[in-house]
Amino acid sequence: MRGVIEPARSPAEETGHAREARRQQQLLDALFASERAAPRDALPGWPRGVAAYRVNAAAHAAQVLRAQHPTVLAMLGDDAFDALAAAHWRDCPPTRGDLARFGDAFAGWLRQRDELAAWPWLGDCAALDQAPWQVQFAPPAALGDTDLQRLAGGDPDALALRLAPATRLLEADWAVVALRELHAATEPDTDAIAQAVRAAPQAAWVWREGFDARCVALDAAGVRWIRALRDAPTLGAALERAGDGVDVAAWLGDAVRSGWIDGIDAVTTKEPLT
Numbered sequence: 001m002r003g004v005i006e007p008a009r010s011p012a013e014e015t016g017h018a019r020e021a022r023r024q025q026q027l028l029d030a031l032f033a034s035e036r037a038a039p040r041d042a043l044p045g046w047p048r049g050v051a052a053y054r055v056n057a058a059a060h061a062a063q064v065l066r067a068q069h070p071t072v073l074a075m076l077g078d079d080a081f082d083a084l085a086a087a088h089w090r091d092c093p094p095t096r097g098d099l100a101r102f103g104d105a106f107a108g109w110l111r112q113r114d115e116l117a118a119w120p121w122l123g124d125c126a127a128l129d130q131a132p133w134q135v136q137f138a139p140p141a142a143l144g145d146t147d148l149q150r151l152a153g154g155d156p157d158a159l160a161l162r163l164a165p166a167t168r169l170l171e172a173d174w175a176v177v178a179l180r181e182l183h184a185a186t187e188p189d190t191d192a193i194a195q196a197v198r199a200a201p202q203a204a205w206v207w208r209e210g211f212d213a214r215c216v217a218l219d220a221a222g223v224r225w226i227r228a229l230r231d232a233p234t235l236g237a238a239l240e241r242a243g244d245g246v247d248v249a250a251w252l253g254d255a256v257r258s259g260w261i262d263g264i265d266a267v268t269t270k271e272p273l274t
Contacts, residue, residue: 058086058089061085061088061089061094061102062082062085062089064102065081065085065088065102065103065106066081066085068103068129068133069081069106069126069130070129070183070184071125071126071128071129071179071180071184072125072129074183074184074188075119075122075125076122084113088105088106091109092106092109101137103130103133104130104134106126106130107124107126107127107129107130108123110126120173120174121173121174121176124172124173124174124176125174125176125179125180127172127176128170128172128177128180128204128206128215131168131170131204131206131213131215132206132208132214133213134168135166135167135168135207135213136166136208136213138164138165138208139165139166140164140166140259141164141165141166141259141260141261141262141263142262142263143164143256143259143261143263143264144263147261147263147264148256150264150266151252151264154264154266156234156235156239157234157235157237157267158234158236158266158267159234159235159236159264159265159267160233160234160235160264160265161229161235161238161261161263161264162261162263162264162265163226163229163230163260163261163262164207164259164260164261164262165262166208166259167205167207168204168205168206168207169203169204169205169206169223169226169227169230170204170205170206171201171223172201172204173201174197174201174202175196175197175199175200175201176202177202177204177215177216177217178196178199178202179193179197180215202217202218203218203222203223204216204218205217205218205222205226207258207259207260208259209258219245221242221243221244221245221246222245222246224241224242224243224245225242225248225251227242228241233267234267
């Protein structure tokens with residue numbers, strides 16, 4: 001819990017890894033406290049070091065948010081974005097030492113800001129900005145030959161398809177894919193952006209392919225299919241829930257090539273009791 005510094009243990013009571021983790025947590029605690037007593041094993045100059053690190057960490061966090069949210073940065077401009085980054089740093093301090101994950105809560109935080117009510121699409125655009133960053137940290141798909149053999153010869157009602165960890169389905173209230181693409185241009189087309197703001201909502205499918213994050217817009221049938229794969233107990237049930245509109249054979253081919261499937265599991269169904 002932030003704000004609590006645990007008593008120092010003797011070196012014999014903890015490993016080097018645990019000791020380093022404890023010191024990192026103490027540093028995070030100190031960064032977000034106006035006054036904080038130095039831990040017992042702190043080096044000389046702790047207060048000055050913490051003050052310097054606080055300034056440097058806040059600047060680094062703003063750089064991280066800029067890298068993670070290019071669409072929101074293009075929408076707001078440098079000064080407004082940096083002001084929001086500083087406010088986000090104060091309101092939602094990091095809970096882990098790796099600042100590369102600092103932006104996970106940025107989209108939700110933007111949606112709650114009263115001063116941004118005139119730009120209600122910012123939160124959804126930030127969520128789409130964040131999704132490619134998140135899939136970069138996800139484990140690779142584990143799909144193997146055994147899974148493919150099971151898929152080719154198995155009964156869909158006895159199989160379950162697991163979507164890869166490095167995939168994301170984002171359902172938004174705005175045309176987020178179009179807005180992302182328009183704001184990525186060197187000179188954004190303001191008329192096209194105004195039309196995109198008034199356009200129908202879009203869902204985005206985001207995944208990591210090799211070392212690159214990719215994003216496409218999904219139609220309603222595509223969204224139903226991904227939802228069904230995510231929620232249905234078996235592949236057969238997913239096919240039934242999804243209904244028409246998806247070329248499943250073509251999707252499976254794309255999924256295998258693009259790394260969308262983590263595995264194909266055999267599902268054991270219990271016979272009803274008589």
